[in-house]
Amino acid sequence: MKTKFAGAWATFEYLDDTCAAIKELKNAGFDQITTHTPCARHEIDHALGNPQSRVPFATLAGAFVGFGLAVLIITKMALDWILPVSGKPIVSVPIMGPIAFELSVLMAIYFTIGAIFLMILRDTWKHPVPQSRKYKDYDRFMRDRFGIVVACGNDELEKLENIFKKHQAEEVNLES
Amino acid sequence: MNQLTYGNINDKVVNSMEPPGRSWMVSMVLILGALSMGIFAWAIQIRHGLEWSGINHPIAWGVYITNFVFWIGIGHAGTLISAVLYLVRAPFRNSIYRASEAMTVFAVMTAGLFPLIHLGRAWFAYWLLPYPNQRELWVNFKSPLLWDVFAISTYMSVSIAFFVLGLIPDLAAVRDESKGVKRLFYSIPALCFRGTNHQWLHYMRGYLLFAAIATPLVFSVHSIVSWDFAMSSLPGWHSTIFAPYFVAGAIFSGCAMVLTIMIPLRRAFPGFKEIIKVKDLEGIAKMIIFTSLIVTYAYAVEFFIAYYSGSQYERALFWFRPFGEMNPYFWVMVACNCIVPLTLFVKKIRTNMAALFIISLLVNVGMWLERFTIIGTSLAHGFAPFTWGSYQFEWAEIWITIGSFGWFFMWFFIFVKIMPSIAIAEMKETLTPPMRK
Numbered sequence: 001m002k003t004k005f006a007g008a009w010a011t012f013e014y015l016d017d018t019c020a021a022i023k024e025l026k027n028a029g030f031d032q033i034t035t036h037t038p039c040a041r042h043e044i045d046h047a048l049g050n051p052q053s054r055v056p057f058a059t060l061a062g063a064f065v066g067f068g069l070a071v072l073i074i075t076k077m078a079l080d081w082i083l084p085v086s087g088k089p090i091v092s093v094p095i096m097g098p099i100a101f102e103l104s105v106l107m108a109i110y111f112t113i114g115a116i117f118l119m120i121l122r123d124t125w126k127h128p129v130p131q132s133r134k135y136k137d138y139d140r141f142m143r144d145r146f147g148i149v150v151a152c153g154n155d156e157l158e159k160l161e162n163i164f165k166k167h168q169a170e171e172v173n174l175e176s
Numbered sequence: 177m178n179q180l181t182y183g184n185i186n187d188k189v190v191n192s193m194e195p196p197g198r199s200w201m202v203s204m205v206l207i208l209g210a211l212s213m214g215i216f217a218w219a220i221q222i223r224h225g226l227e228w229s230g231i232n233h234p235i236a237w238g239v240y241i242t243n244f245v246f247w248i249g250i251g252h253a254g255t256l257i258s259a260v261l262y263l264v265r266a267p268f269r270n271s272i273y274r275a276s277e278a279m280t281v282f283a284v285m286t287a288g289l290f291p292l293i294h295l296g297r298a299w300f301a302y303w304l305l306p307y308p309n310q311r312e313l314w315v316n317f318k319s320p321l322l323w324d325v326f327a328i329s330t331y332m333s334v335s336i337a338f339f340v341l342g343l344i345p346d347l348a349a350v351r352d353e354s355k356g357v358k359r360l361f362y363s364i365p366a367l368c369f370r371g372t373n374h375q376w377l378h379y380m381r382g383y384l385l386f387a388a389i390a391t392p393l394v395f396s397v398h399s400i401v402s403w404d405f406a407m408s409s410l411p412g413w414h415s416t417i418f419a420p421y422f423v424a425g426a427i428f429s430g431c432a433m434v435l436t437i438m439i440p441l442r443r444a445f446p447g448f449k450e451i452i453k454v455k456d457l458e459g460i461a462k463m464i465i466f467t468s469l470i471v472t473y474a475y476a477v478e479f480f481i482a483y484y485s486g487s488q489y490e491r492a493l494f495w496f497r498p499f500g501e502m503n504p505y506f507w508v509m510v511a512c513n514c515i516v517p518l519t520l521f522v523k524k525i526r527t528n529m530a531a532l533f534i535i536s537l538l539v540n541v542g543m544w545l546e547r548f549t550i551i552g553t554s555l556a557h558g559f560a561p562f563t564w565g566s567y568q569f570e571w572a573e574i575w576i577t578i579g580s581f582g583w584f585f586m587w588f589f590i591f592v593k594i595m596p597s598i599a600i601a602e603m604k605e606t607l608t609p610p611m612r613k
Binding site: 013014015016017033034035036037038039040041043044045048051053055056059073074077078080081083085088092095096098099101102103105106108109112113115116119120123124127129139140141142143144168 | 182183186306314315318327337341351370371372377379381386393
């Protein structure tokens with residue numbers, strides 16, 4: 001985390017309340033928003049303004065790396081240990097197909113996994129969350145509750161609390 | 177019946193992970209017994225050589241390669257269900273995909289053993305890999321057997337990665353429902369997942385890409401397995417229909433195995449009856465009908481091409497299959513793969529769990545025999561009549577085959593007790609979220 005967290009977090013029972021609160025928070029100029037949901041919900045994405053992930057670029061890069069690697073090893077090994085087969089070319093392009101495909105897939109998958117973790121870590125770094133025991137021990141986000149965490153200055157806490165309460169938050173916790 | 181909610185999905189899945197009861201223990205003893213016999217038979221075979229299997233000249237690929245193709249086929253349904261059905265948003269996928277994915281991983285782990293067992297001297301298996309060595313000798317990339325090494329290892333890596341990635345949010349849910357050491361146990365693989373928007377954003381995009389990449393992989397892997405046969409110049413093998421024929425067969429047998437494991441799973445954990453609905457299993461039954469028709473068509477085409485080609489060797493082989501000395505395998509295969517699945521056209525049968533379970537077992541038997549028929553009869557009846565032969569099953573390979581089922585089910589039984597066998601987060605996605613208005 002960048003610094004000590006200052007802000008507030010609230011829990012909600014209903015998804016529509018959560019989305020309405022997110023929209024109002026955005027309109028009020030709060031941009032350090034982190035949400036919690038028990039499963040992926042498009043409604044939350046829409047409320048947050050449809051953020052995009054850059055994971056696909058890593059997948060594409062992985063596919064190119066795998067393809068290049070396959071062509072390279074097949075060519076290198078074919079030239080290093082020559083196995084003539086019925087007068088066919090020593091470095092044969094058609095036979096590269098299956099291996100190039102498999103290695104492209106394999107590398108694309110590894111790059112995708114790496115990208116998922118790195119991008120999650122980067123976003124977590126950029127959007128601080130409370131360090132309090134109460135927040136860490138709250139264990140209903142993966143069960144049946146929605147949550148919103150907003151980082152802000154101490155002078156904005158009251159405004160934040162009012163927005164959460166207006167949208168019928170179950171619990172509001174201020175951390176300064 | 178209680179309506180499913182976000183909370184009670186967690187409860188039902190966590191309840192299934194309670195310490196095992198007597199029936200689990202008894203089953204595990206039987207499974208470990210089968211596995212032990214398999215290991216013992218393999219040890220004897222290593223000590224005395226492959227003569228203890230039925231492998232002979234000309235049938236140099238026998239039960240072990242049959243088992244390899246069979247288990248790879250079983251492994252297909254998991255990725256098909258988790259990737260292909262994810263992309264097409266099939267409604268019956270969510271409740272069954274986690275167990276099917278686990279089935280894929282364990283089936284590929286089982287399949288991977290058989291080339292090693294078939295090698296005889298399993299400790300030389302690394303010779304298949306292209307590694308730098310003193311002799312400057314490299315593997316032959318022109319061989320479909322080497323393509324297979326790459327295809328299977330890639331498939332296994334991707335299946336495991338897909339399985340583990342899908343588990344992360346559910347392990348986080350189980351972690352939050354647990355206390356003490358159990359909580360610590362699930363905290364580590366849950367990787368601090370707390371369902372934040374940043375986590376879901378990259379996770380879901382990555383998952384979608386995984387599904388998109390795994391989809392062609394499903395079709396490529398069994399195509400490459402089929403080329404192990406189709407690239408050889410042998411009657412019954414050298415055919416262009418082999419790739420789609422094998423892929424359809426793999427999906428067919430894989431779906432049957434999904435039913436074989438899901439029906440008892442649904443019965444073992446009463447809470448699962450509300451999650452794994454009859455219509456979900458009916459969806460798999462419909463896929464079995466569809467792939468059975470493709471497989472039946474492929475059988476017919478093989479016979480027609482043998483007749484139409486005018487090649488006397490092809491014709492002789494396709495006469496040998498139904499009327500030669502190995503004909504019982506062929507006819508049981510036809511009964512199990514072409515006739516029995518037709519009963520699933522009747523709604524009453526495909527919604528009856530007992531009937532569905534029996535049919536799935538028969539399809540598994542039929543698909544094992546299909547692979548044995550393809551391998552055994554073609555090698556037994558090649559181009560040179562003076563090398564024609566037959567196959568006698570030996571006890572070592574029978575026990576190794578039974579042991580492979582022990583190996584597969586051992587992992588599956590452990591899995592259902594320590595991992596969420598239903599995808600919690602994805603099941604929640606199918607529900608209407610809690611709304612005030």
